[in-house]
Amino acid sequence: MANKNNNHNSQWQAATQVIHAGAVHDDPHGALVSPLYQTSTFTFDSSAQGSARFAGEADGYIYSRLGNPTVTELERRVAALEGLPAAAATATGMGAVSAAMLAFLRHGDHVVISEAIYGCSFALFSELFTRFGISVDFVDMTDANNVAQAVKENTKLVFLETPANPHLKVVDIAAVKKAIAGRDIRMVVDNTFLTPLYQQPALFGADIVIHSATKYLNGHGDVVAGVICGSEDDIALIKSTTLKDMGATMSPHDAWLILRGLKTLDVRMQRHCENALFVADFLRNHDSVERLFFPGCSDHAGQKLMQGDNPQMRSAGAVIGFELKGDEATARAFLDKLQLITLAVSLGDAETLIQHPASMTHSPYTPEARAKAGISDTLVRISVGLEAADDIIDDLQQALAGK
Structure with missing residues (x-):
């Protein structure tokens, strides 16, 4: 058969x-x-x-x-x-x-x-x-x-x-x-x-x-x-x-x-991207965040690629980069305070993952190449997972407290 x-x-x-x-x-x-x-x-x-x-x-x-x-x-x-x-x-x-x-x-x-x-x-x-x-x-x-x-x-x-x-x-x-x-x-x-x-x-x-x-x-x-x-x-x-x-x-x-x-890619991506919009909105308005990198933001260059009858991008995705005010020690202290969000490289998992590119995924870059590519010591990358968005945001909030 x-x-x-x-x-x-x-x-x-x-x-x-x-x-x-x-x-x-x-x-x-x-x-x-x-x-x-x-x-x-x-x-x-x-x-x-x-x-x-x-x-x-x-x-x-x-x-x-x-x-x-x-x-x-x-x-x-x-x-x-x-x-x-x-x-x-x-x-x-x-x-x-x-x-x-x-x-x-x-x-x-x-x-x-x-x-x-x-x-x-x-x-x-x-x-x-x-x-x-x-x-x-x-x-x-x-x-x-x-x-x-x-x-x-x-x-x-x-x-x-x-x-x-x-x-x-x-x-x-x-x-x-x-x-x-x-x-x-x-x-x-x-x-x-x-x-x-x-x-x-x-x-x-x-x-x-x-x-x-x-x-x-x-x-x-x-x-x-x-x-x-x-x-x-x-x-x-x-x-x-x-x-x-x-x-x-x-x-x-x-x-x-x-x-x-x-088989679950479509439903997973919908939840990933929906959560990312909530997380990005929170980070955009937080005093400890110096700069936000997310195509879903109105001032991001990705917006022009998400418009028209045949847009190149049909979503902003669910990965967010953001720079913290302070220095590398500030970024590391923030990462070490997280309780729900998992400190790990990779992305696209059910779990929300966060990492420090300059010392982790992009450590093969020379300092000069990182500077040219715009990868600062305070840049953090988060892959927004499938948890309840409020729980992800609460964890970010407590880790950013006092920064």
Whole structure:
């Protein structure tokens, strides 16, 4: 007995897509939930079949590093949500960044990177890339002219996050695409913070879209994983080269957990974002807060990307950055006073998480690079969770008391 083939339907609303888009599985017992294929290898009916699969002349699975039915279903689902033809699942979010970028680069190439990105992405580009003869320029992409000016004859890739980690700078994806128009340059966009529900970078010109599936796609804090979405040809190249040979492939059990998490993505994101609006309103009016970074604020540059009939951003998201009045010691004292809110890196979990970027997620930045990117010693980043908003705010209030 085979379950129906739930191919992507572009007319479905988001709440339906996260449950049904891309879902294809065959189970002889008619299981509603997709089976978990927890196996490292797959058997062949004959030596000829095995040889044909290795040669790419016959369909079928060989070894879970090269492909697994559970992982394949997750790839189909996320690709459908992003509106792209194909996807590759990876062991971590950084596995996705590394595999996607290195598949298209070689010694002597040049890349243009947003100056505001996740700390480990910054380390990858600024340290590892340069070791292998790939030149890198970090620019402020909030002005697309900076991208146009940074592009060289040997530029192969442009990479950006929007909203950016950790202070929620936003980038006009269509403007960056226009800045590199007419050149053989791929644009890679990390869409982790908004998810495909609230931003689909491919609609605005992105060639490759990356997610740390550790975050909202999974949503339960029990998986580290990544996903790369793109064209059939680009994903096939990534899978057959860097992903296969570097070995940063996703385990089937992790894929199964993320498939489970995806089903509640829409309802979770609604609560995350609703809570974030309440928390941002509280922080905006608190005397101890020097500056608030949140696209939901009326004076944030993200507002212009949330307007019109086809806005790039359909929500402000649920990550907030804010600078406290005082110095680094002030910020640390505040963090250490929190009781409900969890002091931990990452984001997108049911729990509200808070951290100090300068000494934690963005510690790979040099002090000079942090200053250029606007990551101050008093900057705090909070990922607003699913608890009652009043309880989150009460905890912030007591920790800020006397600051």
